[in-house]
Amino acid sequence: MNSIATETGDSPRGIYVIVPTPLKDNEELDSPGLKHLLNYYVESRCHGVVVLGSGGEFAYLSYEERTRVTKDAIEAVAGRVPLVVGAGFGSRIETLKFIEEVGRWDVDGFLVVVPTYYPAGFDAVYDSFSLLCDASRKPIFYYHFPQVTGLFFSPQQIAKLLAIEGMAGMKDSIVNMREMRAHIEWTGKLPNGNAKSIFSGHSFAIPDTLKRGGAGAMAILPSVVPRLIVETYDACLSDDARRAKNLQDRIFNLIPLMNDLNLPVSLQRSAFKLLFRSPIALKNKPQSRVAVIKETLRQLGHPIGNRVRSPQPQLAEGEAQQIAMLIRRNELAM
Secondary structure (H helix, E strand, O other): OOOOOOOOOOOOOEEEEEOOOOEOOOOOEOHHHHHHHHHHHHHOOOOEEEEOOHHHOHHHOOHHHHHHHHHHHHHHHOOOOOEEEEOOOOOHHHHHHHHHHHOOOOOOEEEEOOOOOOOOOHHHHHHHHHHHHHHOOOOEEEEEOHHHHOOOOOHHHHHHHHOOOOEEEEEEOOOOHHHHHHHHHHHHOOOOHHHOEEEEOOOOOHHHHHHOOOOEEEEOHHHOOHHHHHHHHHHHHOOOHHHHHHHHHHHHOOHHHHOOOOOOHHHHHHHHHHHHHOOOOOOOOOOOOHHHHHHHHHHOOOOOOOOOOOOOOOOOOOHHHHHHHHHHHOOOOO
8 A cells, every 4th residue: 555654754746636526327426437537547657546526526425425435446546556535524523524434444645625614714724634633544635725715824824734743735726836835835844844745736837836846736637638747747857848848738738628618728828827927816716627527538438427416517518519629639538
C-alpha cells in the first residue's frame, strides 16, 4: 500500500485525478463503470486517485453510497497508487463517523471540505479539523474551495490550519496564483512546512504551480486526459521547459470542458490568465460541469453514461455535438 507522509520524509506530489462517479440512467451507482475508470487512471500513470471529490458529486450522495464508492475504489485500485477519499458532510458528526469507519480500510488519506450553510468562522473550522485529525487513522487534506464554502481564510490562517498534526496538505481550488503562492510561502514557514503538499485544484498552470513550490494538481481534467497531464508534470520535473509549455498549451485547448463550450478558446484562455495574475481572488460560484466531463469520457469510449445526480444540470441540448467537435479538433483518444 502506498502511503502519504505527514511529518517528515517524502510528501505526496504529482497528478491526483478527481474521479467522476458513474451513474446509471436511474441515477443509481454504476460500480463497473467506476472500477473501469480507476483502473484506467492507474494504468495512465496518475500518481494518485481521489474519489468523492466535487467532480465525484459527493454532495449529492448518501452516506451509504459514499461507503460503497469507497469499497469499489479500494477493490479497483488494489494499493497500486495512493487512494484519497472525500469526506465532506454537512455536519461534523457525520464527517467524524465516516473518517472513523473508512479510516480502518485500505485508503491512504481523506480530502475534507467544510460545506457551510450557516456561516462558520476560522476558530470553528480549526477546532473541527483538530478533532478530525485526532480521530483519523489516516492523513487529511484540507479542501480549500472558498467560492463554494464562503471560507475566505488568510494565508496565515491556512498555514495555522495545515500545522495541525495529521494534516497532509491542501487542495487549493482557486485560480489566483498570487493567493496560492502566499499559501505555499506561509505554509513553508511551518517547522514541518516542507512536508505539507499544496495541490492546485486545476490543471492549467502546472509549470507555475511547481515553480512556486506546489505539489502538483488534484483536479478533474486529468480524468479526461490523464496521460497528457502526467506528461506535462514529468516535463516540468525534467526541466524541459519547452516541452512543458507545449503540453500546457494543449491542456489549455480543453478549457471549454471546464468553463463554456460556446466561447472561443482564445477568449477563455485570456480570461483565465487575467484571473490567474489578478491581485483580487475570484469569488463567484462555479458551475457544475460534471455532465460534460462524463459525456466526454463516454465519447472517448469509456463504458459510462453522462447522467449526473439531480438536481445538477444534465447535459444540455447541443453539448454532445460540441464535445465531439472538441475531441476531433484536439485529436483526443482514450
